[in-house]
Amino acid sequence: MSEQTHRERIATDHPATERVNQPGREEAVLRADAHPVEHEQPEDWGWHGETGKWGRIGAVIAILFTLSFLVGNHEGNIENYWIIGIVAGMVLIMLLDWRRRRNAWRSK
Structure with a gap:
């Protein structure tokens, strides 16, 4: 399955999702009620x-x-x-x- 076909299938199967580009990570599918992963600082841990x-x-x-x-x-x-x-x-x-x-x- 090509990349474009895969994207179209995701868009039609899951209308409550959006595609997100995250720096230093792969492109991700994001649910409507979630937020993208941000870079975590060592101080957070x-x-x-x-x-x-x-x-x-x-x-x-x-x-x-x-x-x-x-x-x-x-x-x-x-x-x-x-x-x-x-x-x-x-x-x-x-x-x-x-x-x-x-x-x-x-x-x-």
Whole structure:
């Protein structure tokens, strides 16, 4: 079925609908009693930005907790290498965040 035929069928089958072009979305069929979907801001869902000081404290706690896995009854060192690599990645992320906040126009 072609696009034009499809549009005509929708228009005749559902007279209480209209076609709506939404930015960044496909064309939609809208019922008469509804309104088109608008762009939702992150603030609408309660997310306003960074986790702040408590997020950084939580990251330090997570690093210390992960380092505690080095103490154990395992015999091989492969586990230790993975743990140290994961902790190094976490520390790198924290250092990059520290540098970004320090050089930001408005640090949080």
